Amino acid sequence: MKHFLSITDIPDLHQTVQEAIALKNNPYAFEHLGNQKTICLLFFNNSLRTRLSTKKAAIHLGLHVMVMNFGSEGWQLEFADGTTMNHGCSEHIKEAARVVSQFADIVAIRAFAGLVDKKTDEAEMVLSGFLKYASIPVVNMESSVGHPLQALADAITLAEHSTGTQPKVVLSWAPHPKALPHAVANSFIQMMQRQDAEFVITHPKGYELDPKITKDITIVHEQETALENANFVYVKNWSSYQRYGKVLTQDPEWMMTKQKLGKAKFMHCLPVRRNVVVEDAVLDSEQSLCIDQANNRTYAAQIILKKILVP
Amino acid sequence: MKHFLSITDIPDLHQTVQEAIALKNNPYAFEHLGNQKTICLLFFNNSLRTRLSTKKAAIHLGLHVMVMNFGSEGWQLEFADGTTMNHGCSEHIKEAARVVSQFADIVAIRAFAGLVDKKTDEAEMVLSGFLKYASIPVVNMESSVGHPLQALADAITLAEHSTGTQPKVVLSWAPHPKALPHAVANSFIQMMQRQDAEFVITHPKGYELDPKITKDITIVHEQETALENANFVYVKNWSSYQRYGKVLTQDPEWMMTKQKLGKAKFMHCLPVRRNVVVEDAVLDSEQSLCIDQANNRTYAAQIILKKILVP
Amino acid sequence: MKHFLSITDIPDLHQTVQEAIALKNNPYAFEHLGNQKTICLLFFNNSLRTRLSTKKAAIHLGLHVMVMNFGSEGWQLEFADGTTMNHGCSEHIKEAARVVSQFADIVAIRAFAGLVDKKTDEAEMVLSGFLKYASIPVVNMESSVGHPLQALADAITLAEHSTGTQPKVVLSWAPHPKALPHAVANSFIQMMQRQDAEFVITHPKGYELDPKITKDITIVHEQETALENANFVYVKNWSSYQRYGKVLTQDPEWMMTKQKLGKAKFMHCLPVRRNVVVEDAVLDSEQSLCIDQANNRTYAAQIILKKILVP
Numbered sequence: 001m002k003h004f005l006s007i008t009d010i011p012d013l014h015q016t017v018q019e020a021i022a023l024k025n026n027p028y029a030f031e032h033l034g035n036q037k038t039i040c041l042l043f044f045n046n047s048l049r050t051r052l053s054t055k056k057a058a059i060h061l062g063l064h065v066m067v068m069n070f071g072s073e074g075w076q077l078e079f080a081d082g083t084t085m086n087h088g089c090s091e092h093i094k095e096a097a098r099v100v101s102q103f104a105d106i107v108a109i110r111a112f113a114g115l116v117d118k119k120t121d122e123a124e125m126v127l128s129g130f131l132k133y134a135s136i137p138v139v140n141m142e143s144s145v146g147h148p149l150q151a152l153a154d155a156i157t158l159a160e161h162s163t164g165t166q167p168k169v170v171l172s173w174a175p176h177p178k179a180l181p182h183a184v185a186n187s188f189i190q191m192m193q194r195q196d197a198e199f200v201i202t203h204p205k206g207y208e209l210d211p212k213i214t215k216d217i218t219i220v221h222e223q224e225t226a227l228e229n230a231n232f233v234y235v236k237n238w239s240s241y242q243r244y245g246k247v248l249t250q251d252p253e254w255m256m257t258k259q260k261l262g263k264a265k266f267m268h269c270l271p272v273r274r275n276v277v278v279e280d281a282v283l284d285s286e287q288s289l290c291i292d293q294a295n296n297r298t299y300a301a302q303i304i305l306k307k308i309l310v311p
Numbered sequence: 312m313k314h315f316l317s318i319t320d321i322p323d324l325h326q327t328v329q330e331a332i333a334l335k336n337n338p339y340a341f342e343h344l345g346n347q348k349t350i351c352l353l354f355f356n357n358s359l360r361t362r363l364s365t366k367k368a369a370i371h372l373g374l375h376v377m378v379m380n381f382g383s384e385g386w387q388l389e390f391a392d393g394t395t396m397n398h399g400c401s402e403h404i405k406e407a408a409r410v411v412s413q414f415a416d417i418v419a420i421r422a423f424a425g426l427v428d429k430k431t432d433e434a435e436m437v438l439s440g441f442l443k444y445a446s447i448p449v450v451n452m453e454s455s456v457g458h459p460l461q462a463l464a465d466a467i468t469l470a471e472h473s474t475g476t477q478p479k480v481v482l483s484w485a486p487h488p489k490a491l492p493h494a495v496a497n498s499f500i501q502m503m504q505r506q507d508a509e510f511v512i513t514h515p516k517g518y519e520l521d522p523k524i525t526k527d528i529t530i531v532h533e534q535e536t537a538l539e540n541a542n543f544v545y546v547k548n549w550s551s552y553q554r555y556g557k558v559l560t561q562d563p564e565w566m567m568t569k570q571k572l573g574k575a576k577f578m579h580c581l582p583v584r585r586n587v588v589v590e591d592a593v594l595d596s597e598q599s600l601c602i603d604q605a606n607n608r609t610y611a612a613q614i615i616l617k618k619i620l621v622p
Numbered sequence: 623m624k625h626f627l628s629i630t631d632i633p634d635l636h637q638t639v640q641e642a643i644a645l646k647n648n649p650y651a652f653e654h655l656g657n658q659k660t661i662c663l664l665f666f667n668n669s670l671r672t673r674l675s676t677k678k679a680a681i682h683l684g685l686h687v688m689v690m691n692f693g694s695e696g697w698q699l700e701f702a703d704g705t706t707m708n709h710g711c712s713e714h715i716k717e718a719a720r721v722v723s724q725f726a727d728i729v730a731i732r733a734f735a736g737l738v739d740k741k742t743d744e745a746e747m748v749l750s751g752f753l754k755y756a757s758i759p760v761v762n763m764e765s766s767v768g769h770p771l772q773a774l775a776d777a778i779t780l781a782e783h784s785t786g787t788q789p790k791v792v793l794s795w796a797p798h799p800k801a802l803p804h805a806v807a808n809s810f811i812q813m814m815q816r817q818d819a820e821f822v823i824t825h826p827k828g829y830e831l832d833p834k835i836t837k838d839i840t841i842v843h844e845q846e847t848a849l850e851n852a853n854f855v856y857v858k859n860w861s862s863y864q865r866y867g868k869v870l871t872q873d874p875e876w877m878m879t880k881q882k883l884g885k886a887k888f889m890h891c892l893p894v895r896r897n898v899v900v901e902d903a904v905l906d907s908e909q910s911l912c913i914d915q916a917n918n919r920t921y922a923a924q925i926i927l928k929k930i931l932v933p
Contacts, residue, residue, distance in 0.1 A: 052414040091893030102917035103674040271402030275395040295413035363725040582713030586706040606724035
């Protein structure tokens, strides 16, 4: 693997999930692979799980790790070509990406959607800037439109809780007070499109995601109908895609409850707002897989880094 | 040792101090203990000594270290049970503590008192939240009401400067422009209660500490009387406990001076405001042990981490 | 080598540059040198290249690394002697420097010029404070008046691109919207004074640097004349030294262009504002050495740390 930008960069998802589970059983088995190699983790946004799990994955592989909060510790970056840089930005992505490439063997980047301008977000300025100008492999630790390490961790979690038969998986929108990006939902959908499963998305009208991502997946606007006979329910808020970045409703009727969940397993990428997105009774039950999902972030990152180290 | 929350978690203080001194003489003797293990240092407040000494202790033991400034790098935490999280906080302590437990073998936490509400501070929301929901050992790097790694470093320093006879130790309040927590004073007192020493506390009226901590220790309101024949004088400001978090006086008469100190050794946890808490002449003299105390923070942390690694 | 504060601390520049190039060819050859030793990198200002390259150099030498953003993670420091510290600063440089010395074997420090008061900046409060009170070697990662690791990286870059004959090197001032320090220019000049080269400085009138630094170096106010037959052109903005910290002009005529550059190689320490300091056509051409310079920061730091580890 050269870069890891999208869940679609994984040629064989099932095989990769099995390899990740093998790593989980023996995390330090490939500690020699990172010998005398360095990964640089660049954060343009906050992070708990991604910060710790990606570092942990790198430690397992024996990599040296350099973590940098780019926004607060470095320089404001310019992304446009040909600009006269006489305003706020001190450094151009061209130099930043080339320079980081001198010091690291792999660079992993987190840069959220701004949710102001769809075109800007879909251009993935930070990630695609590094991709264009860096001379080392680039790993997506959540960009404007995708969070593939989360989706891979979700695939690992689904596999670990598989009952052997084809499951029904539902992605259910949930209310949230703030406008959130589409990245987690997008990557989860792209991952599910490669699974042998019945997959349904449910959300209020107006919350349709990018049709280039959802393609021909069944979308149901009645949550109750969508949830019938579900085996796994992935709950996630996102802001409107059509009326880009807007919060159209916070209708509490869409919150996931124990009753709605039935016997299904509950999934969420975290952080989660309790009793807004999902009620306590779900999170505190055995049906919640969200801590497993977080744990699997380590092995998702680790199998990707391993594939980059040994292409 | 399972957790280290208070100086009272150490079963045999004298023995532990001797073990710490042995580590100081051979810091890398147990470098194999941390092999393939990781400690996560979570800072909810600023830190110089604790940050560097705890990391150094972990390095000595061969642990991998992940440092995180939780406030600025992670998500705002909710601590209350059953809240509808539709305001500022993005993540609940339940998830945060469980998630960190997936990535580390030990978690160490710094979270100061807010000094606004006594009940809130005494509930130790952050530390007790992690204790309740984490599945890994928890280490106190200064909480609302205690700073046991400092007190253990102080005990090591006292032992190193012991003259063999029972010493007189005085804890003397000092003026300070800002309201400071009671944590250092509390843990020092709890540590002294387990020492074979004459121990006296002196402070202006109104600065009585929590009587559940001070118990039957002699409290003298005339500083000069308290200091008579002292061998060690520990100087520290704290805000009022009764009129919680208030600065009642900044009377410079309470500043420690070379003259008042006499032949006693001077101790302070640092950082210290020169010529407010203590005059230059004391800090710049051979009688000051505060740099030794700071150095011993490493070995205090190290013996605790060692006891957690090898219970 | 005991400390590294200035490029003049290197006894034999040519020899040191050759040693750095040898390290570049075999970066991990001395990985054993840092065994069980720790370097502390203290940042009082932002940093990208210095942060990553100095950490990388330390990793190459097998050092443990502790990075700290002193401003945001530690305590506000007081530098004046004898002050009554009842205002903003919580800790004195005396304690901070002594304490850091307990936890590290080497301390490296970045603390920029404030550009408000010349006397204050030239006193180098932070760097000289650590030098005075620390008991361990001190390394300058850019101080108020010097950036010697950059100058050493520049010397390595010049050596790598040497054509064997005595080169003409020009330091050319460039426009910039903000007031910038003199550190890079100062150290580059001090480095060039020890090179076998024709060296010329060009800048608008009023931008004369400290005459104690420039000494008898040729200064030409017509950029075009200065650039004639140049082999290497080092471009850099600095604010006025006479009218201390002022931006006297942003005249775009002084921007470096491909046409002005001719066949010379272009050098800059980065970050650089495109189309203000230098036009895109230069940075995007084969004539630009600035990424090489950034890369050589690693080996500049590494040879210095090696000399400190093995004096």
